[in-house]
Amino acid sequence: MAENMIKDYEFDKFENPYSNFKRSELGDKLAKFERLVNNLDIPVLIIIDGWESSGKGFVLNDLIRELDPRLHKVSVFENPTEEERERPFLWRFWKKTPAKGNIAVFDRSFYFNLMNDLNIDGDELKQAIADISSIEKELYEDGAIIVKFFLHQKEKTQKSRIDELRKDKHRSFLVTDEDEAQYKDYDKHLAHFDKILKLSNFDYSPWNIISTEDMKSASKKILGSTLDAIQDGIDRYIGMQNGGMRYIRQYIPEKRPLSNVDLSLSLSNEQYVSELKSLQEEAGKLAYALYTHRIPTVIVFEGMDASGKGGAIKRLTRLMDPRGYEVIPIAAPDKTEKSHHYLWRFFNSVPKRGNMTIFDRSWYGRVMVERIEGFAKISEWDRAYDEINNMEKHLHNFGTLLLKFFIYIDKNEQLERFEGREHKSDKIYKITDEDWRNREKWDEYIEAMNEVLVRTSTEYAPWTIIEGKDKKYARIKVLKQFIESAKEAIANANKSL
Amino acid sequence: MAENMIKDYEFDKFENPYSNFKRSELGDKLAKFERLVNNLDIPVLIIIDGWESSGKGFVLNDLIRELDPRLHKVSVFENPTEEERERPFLWRFWKKTPAKGNIAVFDRSFYFNLMNDLNIDGDELKQAIADISSIEKELYEDGAIIVKFFLHQKEKTQKSRIDELRKDKHRSFLVTDEDEAQYKDYDKHLAHFDKILKLSNFDYSPWNIISTEDMKSASKKILGSTLDAIQDGIDRYIGMQNGGMRYIRQYIPEKRPLSNVDLSLSLSNEQYVSELKSLQEEAGKLAYALYTHRIPTVIVFEGMDASGKGGAIKRLTRLMDPRGYEVIPIAAPDKTEKSHHYLWRFFNSVPKRGNMTIFDRSWYGRVMVERIEGFAKISEWDRAYDEINNMEKHLHNFGTLLLKFFIYIDKNEQLERFEGREHKSDKIYKITDEDWRNREKWDEYIEAMNEVLVRTSTEYAPWTIIEGKDKKYARIKVLKQFIESAKEAIANANKSL
The missing domain is CATH 3.40.50.300 (P-loop containing nucleotide triphosphate hydrolases)
Structure with missing residues (x-):
């Protein structure tokens, strides 16, 4: 003592x-x-x-x-x-x-x-x-x-x-x-x-x-x-x-979850159309039930550029009441945000009870883009896994339903989508030079993403990997996972009443 | 009808x-x-x-x-x-x-x-x-x-x-x-x-x-x-x-308040020392009385670079309870702030009842630096006088005590202070290249400042010009004006009880 x-x-x-x-x-x-x-x-x-x-x-x-x-x-x-x-x-x-x-x-x-x-x-x-x-x-x-x-x-x-x-x-x-x-x-x-x-x-x-x-x-x-x-x-x-002590990383990559993603998973148009509407209706009802149960919800979307995050978010929220959720696209921090700890802006936007916040990219930028582009030092991003786990645990302990989706596509699929977008007048705004630059660092990103999936998959905030090559399959899987988790959260809340 | x-x-x-x-x-x-x-x-x-x-x-x-x-x-x-x-x-x-x-x-x-x-x-x-x-x-x-x-x-x-x-x-x-x-x-x-x-x-x-x-x-x-x-x-x-219609300004400068500032006003060291402490004590007590009367207070400080805004703020707040006030230094807007109407960030930081917010520079940047540097178009800054008057009226109607100080020094005095600061190790951080650049546009600033003083001196939010050459005089005048206005606000609040 x-x-x-x-x-x-x-x-x-x-x-x-x-x-x-x-x-x-x-x-x-x-x-x-x-x-x-x-x-x-x-x-x-x-x-x-x-x-x-x-x-x-x-x-x-x-x-x-x-x-x-x-x-x-x-x-x-x-x-x-x-x-x-x-x-x-x-x-x-x-x-x-x-x-x-x-x-x-x-x-x-x-x-x-x-x-x-x-x-x-x-x-x-x-x-x-x-x-x-x-x-x-x-x-x-x-x-x-x-x-x-x-x-x-x-x-x-x-x-x-x-x-x-x-x-x-x-x-x-x-x-x-x-x-x-x-x-x-x-x-x-x-x-x-x-x-x-x-x-x-x-x-x-x-x-x-x-x-x-x-x-x-x-x-x-x-x-x-x-x-x-x-x-x-x-x-x-x-x-x-001045650099302080030489920093030595302890992490040894053993598992590589992204090596085993089955990108052949797909749905026919008929299957997709027949399932989509009723799943969206159910998701809408569950979002309302989360609201009446005063359960706050945080949903994180990560994944490669052009992996279909935006499309998946749109399908997920389509029949939810827009008064209950907010989608926050995360870009590089602005001057004020940079002058604070990197978690500051995320803590600022956590939802209140009954509401839902969907992050299109998130605090995981610290251990992906900031790691790879050198915006954070090794010691900084290496300790971020624990910091992130702490934050997510804190949200969990408050009763937050926390869902994390990682949408995966391979390098060829990304190229096709980039090229496709450049030929579609209403999507060309989605491709930037930065996207092409990130693509050159594909292998580094895969390495970083694997580490994220291993080190931040916790009992209270597990990752769901979404096989993203077939967009229809990906969207349905996101909806189903949300439905399953929301039902569970509501059942738990009812139990503790 | x-x-x-x-x-x-x-x-x-x-x-x-x-x-x-x-x-x-x-x-x-x-x-x-x-x-x-x-x-x-x-x-x-x-x-x-x-x-x-x-x-x-x-x-x-x-x-x-x-x-x-x-x-x-x-x-x-x-x-x-x-x-x-x-x-x-x-x-x-x-x-x-x-x-x-x-x-x-x-x-x-x-x-x-x-x-x-x-x-x-x-x-x-x-x-x-x-x-x-x-x-x-x-x-x-x-x-x-x-x-x-x-x-x-x-x-x-x-x-x-x-x-x-x-x-x-x-x-x-x-x-x-x-x-x-x-x-x-x-x-x-x-x-x-x-x-x-x-x-x-x-x-x-x-x-x-x-x-x-x-x-x-x-x-x-x-x-x-x-x-x-x-x-x-x-x-x-x-x-x-594309420029829209050609914009024609209606304003004809008649009065130039800054032409008649008596910069010879000064206080001896003895006068200053003998008055300062008791005025600060009174200001501290009045800040507390504003708090108990739940009167929100907004104080704006404007003036030339090196005119002594920071020093005046420090003397004003010295015996106020720091839990009741906040000083917000206003710099160029960051990315998020720029993506909104220029008044957005100021509305965001208005004080709640009983609290005090002191702005070290303020929304008047719109009609001074943004006007002169061309960050705002003529039509934009020309209508800003009305917008600012509207905002201040809105604060006034809510019961806010609103004080605006304009600290004036002349061009020679500024030069002396700039040079003085460059020789004082603990003040050198206060001089930037931008300060020297602004100085080159002295006459334009005077023109803009005169217009501010004429067009935004309202019954509910008048400007107080502070003769700033003698810092002691300036600080005492700020304190006295605050005391007078605070007493009046409290008396009015008591009347309406």
Whole structure:
């Protein structure tokens, strides 16, 4: 068991190496660091959590006093709103993660629910910690500097602070239910916080415990610790820029799922026509049932250029109510998207309960086009498989129905389709120079795609390979798979009612 | 008085020139048009409104059946959510306006509240119509194709449709309060809808009244009318691309506010130091009072490069609680932002009630840098003054405290500051080649800035010119103006309690 974090904390031995500095000196220095991280394009995330009425507002104000307000953003996280409850837990936090070169300060954070729920335990606790560790780790590995503070105070200090607040007629409305709960039972909360802090005291994002018995001293400690953390982060960043350690991949390709795809599978026109309509009707009804069951659905389409993703999506959605789904075509990230972690834009567009989002290409670009074109470094795309699995697990745990289709065609078929399109006036817009360039790297793409299919086929988010040479066969298979999975999801939902 | 729109509507004379087409033929044609507008980068907005239970879902499904789901997005507007009620009325609609080349379909829209509120009248009605006309007109003038449908039905048809819904145990939950209200009093609603339709039957976005007595016929009419509207819109677009009519500006510069700025105004160090702290404390308290009064605040900073905007913002916010404000530095739009109307990104970031957003540069870029660098055509930036006034009026009507500061320095002062910055290691990052280039166009900028100050100084959003040569004087003046305006806003809010 790890050491205690705040249990048996010796307030009187609280050491503050920054006590000889003036607060404003530390603040001015932080302002310089803010400009530096801005120039170096390093994102910084500062989390301030702690007891109720422990002075978060005070230290927060002191922390940012000298900073340039254009370069940082403070976000307050309280109980999730209506809209936030409709989305997976991490959604609202991912949205507010800092852009490169900016500082995000979180007043409370993803620890909010965890700290407030004294009864959380077992799998639920494990999952919450795993979710939090994933977002912190992924930001850290992307170069972010993460600084976490927990504000700690003695029982009698907290009681007197809450009493004071209650007496102040202008501010008594600020006393929350949480204040009341902690006031009533300090020890129980102390034990709970200690447990949570231990579980989330990660190497890449350790906690700084700050005594706020003396607010001014606490402010200095927070400023000083932030300076130290940023200094370390800049060193790490420069190391990363210089290549860091030589990166050695562990992956040994054994299975190659795309070697065994039976492209001869096909349907006659008669079979296709006779099945299509009724499958579409069923898909439409199931989409509605997913809506009434408030099950969010995410469908990913990947595959070669010209493999028929668009056509398959069109057939799948044809009899679905358009008010319930959205198709998002994913192209290269724009400037804003590039200034964030690559998962940021995808987290931003996850569907709310009952809705469906279909991604025409997706986060798998990280381990396909970005890998092959060198937009991501080896270490970056090699760790992306885990990051992607984490994200998909997070969606799954929220109750999302997650379907991933990989449509496969061979090189000859692609050539025929490219040439065919160039002769069809209404399809010529679909062929770009980039498509021809990608084609030259066919073998590299096959290699990358095989790895995707092996490393990201999980129990909660398996891939379905679609034999794409016969478009009719492909479209029917997509429809059938959707129908099967949707039925299963609805049956599971009914069971748990 | 304009002609009746739906009062005395002769259902039996409902003409449908598209009745001889198959629905799927019209749908296929629309799919071709969808690709065409996508290639031409034209945004399309289709609004479907009408009586409750008039078949909006049915025609909507028929409308998009053949379309490529990657190129359009359906948005449903019902009663605003918690988050939406915290923002000005148009916020949620602007967010969903189509990007260039995309089709947005609104199931209900900004007409929702208006149609449902039988008692709306007088100034409130006038303002709502003005708001709606502004968004439709601005999108239209930006090249968007706007198609509006109102679904109409006979009283007995509506009654039987609602009765049917009530009887269906799987769908009876879909009967809304509005259904009940319209069921009870058809005539009153008929008169009200007729009035609203008349008032919003704009030349640039007229209503199409569609009888849904026969649903299939209605679907064809909607598809056909959409095709016609898109055809017309493409013609108009091509005309606009070819330059359209020669554009003649009406503006005659008479006043030149920047000619009379007294740059000798200054403060001694002693005066500055003695005033600054207490003004900042007062500003901090007032920001908190704005928060408790739930007054949203928007502050715009414009001015020459190196005029001291950043420094003034920093002094203004120094003792404000950072959880209540956000500073947004505005740079050139990124790809996503460029694919929308230029006001889109600003509407997206208006503050919610009680919060403050400070724009370091703003929508005024349209009539300054975009004007001078030729990023906007003359007709585009010349109409932007009205568009900006409309937007600011909209914010004002929502109760927003709106402050606009223009910090002025002369050409020599700017040169000194540029040179000074190049010798200060911690400020050199602030000078770019672009700053030097802008400087070469000094006179053009002065001309444009004068026009801004004349044409967008309104009663509800006046400019405050800040004499910027002495930074101390400038910062104190900004603080004092904020304090004065905030006090006034709070006093007004207290009065209306």
